Amino acid sequence: MASTDTAALLFRPVTELAELIRSGELSARELVQASLDRIEQLNPELNAFVDVFAEEALAEADTVQPGDPRPFAGVPIAIKNNRGVAGKRLTFAASFIGDFLAPFDDGVVTKFKEAGFIVVGTTTLPEYGILPCTETTRFGPTRNPWDPTRTPGGSSGGSAAAVASGMVPIAHANDGGGSTRIPAACCGLVGLKPQRGRISVGPGMGESFLVQDGVLTRSVTETARVLDLLHGPQLGDSSWAPPPAEPFADAAGRTPGRLRIALSTVSPLTDSPVDPVCVQAAQDTGTLLEGLGHEIVVVEDPPWTAPGMLELFTASFGPAVSTQIQLGAMLAGREPTEDDMEALSWAIWQTSQGISSVQAAFAAAQLQQYARQMVIWAAQYDAVLTPALAEAPVKIGVLDPTQPEPMRTFARSGQFTPFTALSNVTGSPAISLPVHVRPDGDADAGLPLGSQLIGQPAQEGALLALATQLEEAAGWSERRAPIS
Numbered sequence: 001m002a003s004t005d006t007a008a009l010l011f012r013p014v015t016e017l018a019e020l021i022r023s024g025e026l027s028a029r030e031l032v033q034a035s036l037d038r039i040e041q042l043n044p045e046l047n048a049f050v051d052v053f054a055e056e057a058l059a060e061a062d063t064v065q066p067g068d069p070r071p072f073a074g075v076p077i078a079i080k081n082n083r084g085v086a087g088k089r090l091t092f093a094a095s096f097i098g099d100f101l102a103p104f105d106d107g108v109v110t111k112f113k114e115a116g117f118i119v120v121g122t123t124t125l126p127e128y129g130i131l132p133c134t135e136t137t138r139f140g141p142t143r144n145p146w147d148p149t150r151t152p153g154g155s156s157g158g159s160a161a162a163v164a165s166g167m168v169p170i171a172h173a174n175d176g177g178g179s180t181r182i183p184a185a186c187c188g189l190v191g192l193k194p195q196r197g198r199i200s201v202g203p204g205m206g207e208s209f210l211v212q213d214g215v216l217t218r219s220v221t222e223t224a225r226v227l228d229l230l231h232g233p234q235l236g237d238s239s240w241a242p243p244p245a246e247p248f249a250d251a252a253g254r255t256p257g258r259l260r261i262a263l264s265t266v267s268p269l270t271d272s273p274v275d276p277v278c279v280q281a282a283q284d285t286g287t288l289l290e291g292l293g294h295e296i297v298v299v300e301d302p303p304w305t306a307p308g309m310l311e312l313f314t315a316s317f318g319p320a321v322s323t324q325i326q327l328g329a330m331l332a333g334r335e336p337t338e339d340d341m342e343a344l345s346w347a348i349w350q351t352s353q354g355i356s357s358v359q360a361a362f363a364a365a366q367l368q369q370y371a372r373q374m375v376i377w378a379a380q381y382d383a384v385l386t387p388a389l390a391e392a393p394v395k396i397g398v399l400d401p402t403q404p405e406p407m408r409t410f411a412r413s414g415q416f417t418p419f420t421a422l423s424n425v426t427g428s429p430a431i432s433l434p435v436h437v438r439p440d441g442d443a444d445a446g447l448p449l450g451s452q453l454i455g456q457p458a459q460e461g462a463l464l465a466l467a468t469q470l471e472e473a474a475g476w477s478e479r480r481a482p483i484s
Contacts, residue, residue, distance in 0.1 A: 006034045007484070010166040014075050014222050017169060018116070021074040024066035028074025028118065032061040035076040035120050038167045042483060047142045048152075048161040050081045051089055052121035060118045071229065073116030078162050078171040081122040082129055082155075082324075083213070084204060085109055093136045094127045096328035096340040107202050107234055108172065108213045115229045123158030123171060125179075126401065127342050128324050131409070132182045132417045133399045134158055137342055141396045144186060145481035146447050150393040153183030156216060160187040163216050165484045170222060176211040177317060178420025181432035185388035185450030188434040188479055189216050190467070192223050194231070195458045196427030197241040202234040209364070210320060210424040219477060220433075220467045224252035227460065241458050251461025252468050259382035259466065261289060264299040267390060267418045270307065274418075277449070278387040281436045285451040286385055288435070288473055289466075296385075303377045304422055312370065313421055314348075314410075315355060315363035321345070322352040344406035371426040375457060378428070383466055386419045388432040388450030423454055429463050430454040435474045448479075 009017075009031065020026035036054050043049050057076065064074040084090045084102030086109075091097050105113065112119070124134050124142045134157025135141035144152040145165040152161040159171035160183030173180040175193040184191025192214050199213045213230065217223045227248045233240035244251070263286040265279040286296045325345065329335055338346050355363075378384055399413050414421075423430035436449040453470075455463030471477075 006037060007166060009034055010038055010169050011218070011480070012169065013219055014072060014170050014217070015225055017075050018072045021064060022066060022068060028061035028064035029058060031074055032057050032076050032118055032120060035168055038165075039121065042165050042167055045143065045148060046145060046161045046165055046483065047140055048123055048158040048165070048167065049078070050091060050093070050122045050124055050139060050158070053088065053119060057118050057120045064116070068116060070114070070116030071225075075117055075170070076120045076168050077112055077117040078121050078123045078159055078168045079109055079112070079119055080125055080156050080159050080172050080174060082125055082174070083109055083172065085119055085122060088122065091138070092128050092324050093125050093138055094324070094328060094341060094345070095138045096325065096332065096336055098331065100331055104203070106204050107200050108230060111230050112172065120168060123156075123162055125155045125158060127345050128321050129155035129176065129179060130321055130344055130348065131155065131399050131401055132178060132413050133394065135396060137402060143396065144393055145483040146187065147393070148483060150395055151186060151399070153186035153393065155179040156183045159216050160184065160189055163187070163189055163218065164481045170226070171216050172213065173216045174211055174213045175424065176208070176320065177313070177424050178417050180214050180216065181388060181420050181430060181452060182417050184216055184432040184434070185448065186393040188448030188476065188481065189218060190220055190223050190431065190433060191216055192227070192431045192460070192464075193423055193429060194227060194460055195241045195429045197239055198460070199230045200232065200234040200237050200240065202237055207238050208320070209316060220252055220464055220471050221249070224248040224464045244461055246461065248461050248464060252464035254465050256462060256465040256469055258293050258295065260295045260297065260380075261286070262297050262299045262378070262381040262384045264302045264384070264386055266300065266302055266305065268304040268422060269414055269418045270305055272390065272415045272418050274387060275391040277438055277442055278390055281449045282385060282387045282451055285435050285470070289385070289470065292469055292473060297381065303373060312363055312367050313425065314351070315360060316367055318348045318352040319355065319360060321348050325349050342401040343403060344401035344409055347406040367425055374422065374426045375428065378454065378456070382456065383463065384454040386452045386454070388419065388452040389416065390418050391416055392438060392444040392447055419452055428454055428457050429460045431463060431467050433467055433470060434476045434479070435470065437479070
């Protein structure tokens with residue numbers, strides 16, 4: 001297989017790749033080897049992988065035969081290095097975690113494997129998944145295939161860089177404040193945060209108010225097909241999303257009908273500017289949707305600008321991060337010190353240590369009250385359209401977690417990504433779509449420019465149907481990053 005053919009192969013939809021293997025036209029070994037070759041070629045520049053499992057992946061590929069009934073038998077995938085792959089390093093990109101070997105496959109990894117996906121490696125993230133960029137003291141910066149001087153986003157930045165460059169055709173991601181949608185927007189990919197409780201976080205975690213697992217892909221169809229494999233509760237889950245009325249892939253293929261869609265470009269963070277190019281892109285997406293027959297309602301005063309929201313979000317996000325630091329303490333057999341982590345991680349750990357159980361419970365109650373108000377407001381629309389980001393992917397080093405005033409970095413990260421955390425708080429599904437590229441004449445011309453659609457609670461099917469319609473109208477499938 002020629003190298004150009006190999007490059008093109010890794011950009012084909014995972015559904016097509018699976019069918020090629022099932023028919024015998026392509027062997028799983030050929031496909032996995034193509035992925036490993038691409039990783040060897042591109043990863044030294046992009047730094048998207050923590051570990052690569054070449055021998056194990058090829059051995060697994062050799063067991064896949066034509067006619068394998070599993071839906072994605074033989075297709076390579078990468079797993080973000082905050083979910084366990086049995087017997088492999090689970091680091092959270094943190095030095096304090098060391099080289100801890102995961103004792104079992106995380107639930108989402110099990111489902112990937114049961115579907116026939118072959119794990120070729122694990123991908124980078126910011127330390128403990130805190131920032132919307134991916135550059136760490138332990139592993140160094142991960143770079144954007146569209147411009148290696150810029151971030152691929154975070155926290156699923158390694159997965160995004162791997163897919164956008166064609167090292168793998170699909171990668172695992174998760175999203176606790178935008179960590180799937182932000183890298184999707186930075187790297188020109190599709191990134192869905194499903195409804196809260198749609199995909200179980202077991203058995204490694206109990207329940208998560210903010211975080212949902214998912215994937216980064218190049219098409220809505222792929223995202224829908226994989227969501228059909230991942231959703232559903234596990235034994236022991238205390239709550240879960242209601243089951244869909246039909247498969248998500250079927251829903252994604254339906255014409256959505258005429259919808260009423262709110263459009264707002266007002267930042268949820270007060271005194272936080274939104275790049276006029278991002279504003280225009282969201283407006284252009286609204287015009288495109290209007291041309292498809294939908295009603296667009298411009299909202300100048302959305303209810304998400306409530307004061308104190310950053311503090312409330314931090315009161316929930318900080319303890320969630322700190323449970324991972326506590327894992328490091330358990331493994332090390334001692335409490336962490338300032339020297340064990342980056343300055344931002346230490347600041348969040350210290351802040352969390354100062355929050356009493358009563359304060360944490362009260363903040364959670366306030367956050368849920370805010371979420372209820374948001375969902376009630378959004379109920380008058382079928383979807384809400386916003387920019388995915390407030391500016392172009394920032395340069396490497398702009399969000400430096402080692403700076404002496406780390407909470408200023410955290411606040412600055414919110415200015416970059418003010419629109420995404422809303423849906424983690426409400427729990428509603430949301431998707432980032434690579435509808436546009438930054439125009440000629442712009443200082444950041446040619447970089448991906450995403451739009452975000454927020455759906456109604458537990459209505460991923462309707463959201464995916466709208467996203468599919470937009471995808472067909474915008475036609476982003478043939479765009480390629482320069483480093484690919």
